[in-house]
Amino acid sequence: MQYSTYLFILVALPLTVCGYYLFARLGRKAANLFLIVASLCLYAYGGWKGLLWLCVSIGVNSLLLSAMKRWKKGTKALLWLGIVFHVGLLFVFKYLNFAAQTVNLVLHTAIYPPSLALPLGISFFTFQQIAYLVDASQGQREGDSFLDYVLYVVYFPKLIMGPIAPAEDIIPQFHQESRLRFRQEQFSAGIQQFTFGLFKKAVLADTFASAAVFLTMEEASALELILMMLAYTFQIYFDFSGYSDMALGFSRMLNIDLPMNFDSPYKALSIRDFWKRWHMSLTAFLTRYIYFPLGGSRKGKARTYLNTIIVFLISGLWHGASFGFVLWGLLNGLLSVFERMTEQYRKYIPKVLQWLLTFGVINVLWLLFQNGSTTEWIGRLTKILAFADTNICSGFYERFLTPEIQLLLRLLRLDMGLLWVRRAVLGLFYGGSLLLCLVPENTCRREYGMTARSAILTALLLVFCLTCLSKNAVFVYNQF
Amino acid sequence: MKRQKNWTGLFLGTALVCLALVIGLTVSIDPYMHYRRPQLDKFRYEPKAEAERSINNGMLRHLDYDALLVGTSMMENTKTSLADSLFGCHSIKTVSIGASWWEISSLEALALEHNPELSLVVRGLDMTYFDEAPQALHYEIGPYPTYLYNDNPLDDVYYVLNRDVLYRNCLPMLLDAAEGVTPGLSNLDDYGAWKQEVYGPRAAMRRDTPYADAVQEKLSDQRRERVLYNVREKVLSLAEANPDTVFYYFLTPYSAAWWGDLRQAGQLEAQLEMEELVIRSILPCGNIRLYSWNTVEELTFDLANYKDRIHYGPWVNDWMLEKMASGEGLLTADNVEEYLSRERELFETFDYNTLFDQPEPAQYGAPEFFRQ
Numbered sequence: 001m002q003y004s005t006y007l008f009i010l011v012a013l014p015l016t017v018c019g020y021y022l023f024a025r026l027g028r029k030a031a032n033l034f035l036i037v038a039s040l041c042l043y044a045y046g047g048w049k050g051l052l053w054l055c056v057s058i059g060v061n062s063l064l065l066s067a068m069k070r071w072k073k074g075t076k077a078l079l080w081l082g083i084v085f086h087v088g089l090l091f092v093f094k095y096l097n098f099a100a101q102t103v104n105l106v107l108h109t110a111i112y113p114p115s116l117a118l119p120l121g122i123s124f125f126t127f128q129q130i131a132y133l134v135d136a137s138q139g140q141r142e143g144d145s146f147l148d149y150v151l152y153v154v155y156f157p158k159l160i161m162g163p164i165a166p167a168e169d170i171i172p173q174f175h176q177e178s179r180l181r182f183r184q185e186q187f188s189a190g191i192q193q194f195t196f197g198l199f200k201k202a203v204l205a206d207t208f209a210s211a212a213v214f215l216t217m218e219e220a221s222a223l224e225l226i227l228m229m230l231a232y233t234f235q236i237y238f239d240f241s242g243y244s245d246m247a248l249g250f251s252r253m254l255n256i257d258l259p260m261n262f263d264s265p266y267k268a269l270s271i272r273d274f275w276k277r278w279h280m281s282l283t284a285f286l287t288r289y290i291y292f293p294l295g296g297s298r299k300g301k302a303r304t305y306l307n308t309i310i311v312f313l314i315s316g317l318w319h320g321a322s323f324g325f326v327l328w329g330l331l332n333g334l335l336s337v338f339e340r341m342t343e344q345y346r347k348y349i350p351k352v353l354q355w356l357l358t359f360g361v362i363n364v365l366w367l368l369f370q371n372g373s374t375t376e377w378i379g380r381l382t383k384i385l386a387f388a389d390t391n392i393c394s395g396f397y398e399r400f401l402t403p404e405i406q407l408l409l410r411l412l413r414l415d416m417g418l419l420w421v422r423r424a425v426l427g428l429f430y431g432g433s434l435l436l437c438l439v440p441e442n443t444c445r446r447e448y449g450m451t452a453r454s455a456i457l458t459a460l461l462l463v464f465c466l467t468c469l470s471k472n473a474v475f476v477y478n479q480f
Numbered sequence: 481m482k483r484q485k486n487w488t489g490l491f492l493g494t495a496l497v498c499l500a501l502v503i504g505l506t507v508s509i510d511p512y513m514h515y516r517r518p519q520l521d522k523f524r525y526e527p528k529a530e531a532e533r534s535i536n537n538g539m540l541r542h543l544d545y546d547a548l549l550v551g552t553s554m555m556e557n558t559k560t561s562l563a564d565s566l567f568g569c570h571s572i573k574t575v576s577i578g579a580s581w582w583e584i585s586s587l588e589a590l591a592l593e594h595n596p597e598l599s600l601v602v603r604g605l606d607m608t609y610f611d612e613a614p615q616a617l618h619y620e621i622g623p624y625p626t627y628l629y630n631d632n633p634l635d636d637v638y639y640v641l642n643r644d645v646l647y648r649n650c651l652p653m654l655l656d657a658a659e660g661v662t663p664g665l666s667n668l669d670d671y672g673a674w675k676q677e678v679y680g681p682r683a684a685m686r687r688d689t690p691y692a693d694a695v696q697e698k699l700s701d702q703r704r705e706r707v708l709y710n711v712r713e714k715v716l717s718l719a720e721a722n723p724d725t726v727f728y729y730f731l732t733p734y735s736a737a738w739w740g741d742l743r744q745a746g747q748l749e750a751q752l753e754m755e756e757l758v759i760r761s762i763l764p765c766g767n768i769r770l771y772s773w774n775t776v777e778e779l780t781f782d783l784a785n786y787k788d789r790i791h792y793g794p795w796v797n798d799w800m801l802e803k804m805a806s807g808e809g810l811l812t813a814d815n816v817e818e819y820l821s822r823e824r825e826l827f828e829t830f831d832y833n834t835l836f837d838q839p840e841p842a843q844y845g846a847p848e849f850f851r852q
Contacts, residue, residue: 006637188487402643403646406648407652410652410655451483451484452487456490456491460498462495463495463498463502467646470643
């Protein structure tokens with residue numbers, strides 16, 4: 001079930017929060033059991049087939065974990081068996097068609113595997129299953145019960161789109177009796193963070209989404225291509241960070257803290273800095289379970305660079321099954337390596353220029369990410385660089401003349417047909433969004449007040465967002 | 481700032497009051513006429529093209545009318561005022577751009593179910609959809625607001641907490657009332673009607689390459705079954721169940737450019753066969769008057785009438801209404817053979833490349849033939 005739906009916000013969320021604290025009165029086990037059942041119900045709403053595969057994944061991992069406990073000598077073999085199973089499952093659902101296309105391209109064969117519906121969140125829960133298995137093989141999960149493990153995997157706030165939380169951060173919280181009591185400050189912070197996330201998603205991301213794909217490369221002028229590129233940059237950030245805020249906020253209402261996933265990434269002054277701020281839980285997972293086992297930075301410079309590139313290639317492939325995503329990962333890796341190599345010269349570049357360069361590169365890389373096709377990406381970049389046409393068609397302006405903006409213009413007695421009014425609205429969206437990315441404290445770091453004003457403003461913002469859910473929207477990161 | 485002791489209570493209270501206000505406002509104004517008859521003495525209702533699918537249902541159930549103009553973009557420029565004067569009726573127009581036969585038939589069925597006074601229906605039968613899937617619903621043209629068409633009160637949340645309903649309709653209607661705008665229903669002639677567009681061969685053909693010959697495919701048994709099913713279930717069943725209503729149906733007259741593309745794709749023969757099936761199936765039905773003007777060369781062969789391969793100018797809608805009222809173009813058992821052979825001859829033998837020689841119209845407007 002998507003967070004940005006009436007069913008979730010008006011029914012599922014209140015029922016889950018109330019149910020949790022009611023069952024908590026019966027004890028920790030009852031509360032955790034309730035969370036498992038609620039999570040599975042919320043997940044099953046997206047389709048029973050997905051639930052089936054989630055259960056298969058849990059079942060196989062449980063057998064392996066149980067075997068690890070009994071057969072200590074075979075731990076390593078069991079771990080590899082588990083990794084092969086989980087990666088295999090992910091491969092079948094996500095990469096089989098891509099692999100077949102590649103084989104067909106290279107060997108001129110005609111292999112067409114059946115296309116399977118991707119279970120919701122498989123990329124996320126697969127990584128968590130592997131992480132848990134690795135931790136267990138190292139003896140770190142000895143004290144966990146079966147219920148702890150199942151709840152860790154299926155815990156809904158992080159199930160379908162992360163954050164990919166390490167077991168040691170989450171499972172101890174399931175054991176704390178103090179978390180079974182309703183705490184107003186936690187609920188207040190949670191609902192405020194959830195509402196900010198909903199605003200990012202329903203109002204900002206969805207508006208930018210319609211602009212990001214409004215024109216084809218052939219139709220668009222150079223300026224429109226730039227605006228569409230920026231629109232996607234804002235869309236993907238507000239979409240995914242909005243989701244993360246909702247996930248963290250929802251979990252906070254249940255007194256469970258999830259790890260921060262975004263740390264104002266567009267404030268980054270380098271690509272490496274960006275990846276420390278963007279989808280932090282994925283970066284942490286890849287660092288801990290791939291970069292470090294490969295040797296990290298302990299085996300010399302060349303090996304460090306190679307390891308960095310390997311990690312980014314895997315990240316690219318994780319995001320999507322196409323050569324475009326692989327190239328996107330590779331370019332991020334190469335840029336990170338380049339930054340490591342030139343680290344000592346960075347201090348000579350003014351910070352403003354560092355930010356501009358980084359933000360520009362991020363935009364160009366998102367352009368590749370958005371299109372997935374290198375031909376389209378190069379075509380768009382060429383047209384942008386030529387900068388031959390600066391026309392903005394009326395339809396593009398209209399993407400930002402949302403119903404409430406139209407009403408506001410009417411109240412202000414401003415004619416939305418006037419070019420300066422349209423430009424002002426466009427500027428308001430782009431400028432305001434950039435400021436929102438750069439100026440305020442991150443939603444995870446900020447202190448949430450418990451004043452009467454915050455209660456009223458949060459309620460008003462929530463109701464406003466609810467009136468903006470008229471279309472069933474889907475999160476961009478769902479496809480991963 | 482002072483810490484609020486009962487923050488949760490204040491938050492929930494405010495949210496619930498605001499939600500109740502928004503829902504109450506939508507339900508009381510009800511701009512899509514979902515719950516009740518429009519309050520024509522209080523508010524100004526202006527059905528808009530971007531909300532066709534949303535408002536049609538309420539209009540059909542809650543407006544007063546005895547005639548219905550219904551269809552896709554092929555009907556959008558049809559004028560209720562002209563229909564009223566030609567047929568002596570009080571008509572409304574419910575159109576849905578790009579809608580399937582199933583969707584249009586559902587609108588018709590809804591009108592017939594809710595309005596026993598309905599005595600006349602005018603509908604264009606889109607020729608591109610003869611053999612479409614039985615329950616086809618075209619989502620590519622936009623979301624279908626199922627919540628307005630079913631009886632489930634729970635999914636009405638999509639209506640009562642709706643961005644377009646609240647900010648584009650309810651609040652502007654309140655502002656209109658406050659500013660003294662005359663209440664009532666806007667002129668339905670304009671509902672769905674297009675702005676001034678560019679017509680002519682370049683716009684209609686949108687191609688530079690000459691039309692090529694192709695081997696013509698015969699109509700398969702599967703497609704034939706579909707056509708027969710569609711006619712039976714979506715056209716004949718409604719007419720037979722409502723013998724007191726007269727149905728004026730017409731085959732949407734697409735341009736020669738469309739026929740040329742069909743021929744090049746090897747589908748001309750199949751299309752002609754489908755059309756013949758449709759005509760022969762409908763003709764015996766006593767209360768359906770089926771019209772076709774495909775063979776009127778001044779219409780289909782003059783690309784000055786079209787803004788793309790299929791969409792004709794508003795003057796064609798006026799002309800067709802007049803022809804229906806006067807009976808010209810009516811297909812009957814007596815003239816059907818002649819019509820079919822004439823149509824086949826025209827579209828099979830026409831040199832489509834001569835369409836490139838047609839001049840662009842000097843200005844927007846009806847060609848001479850329609851001005852007479």
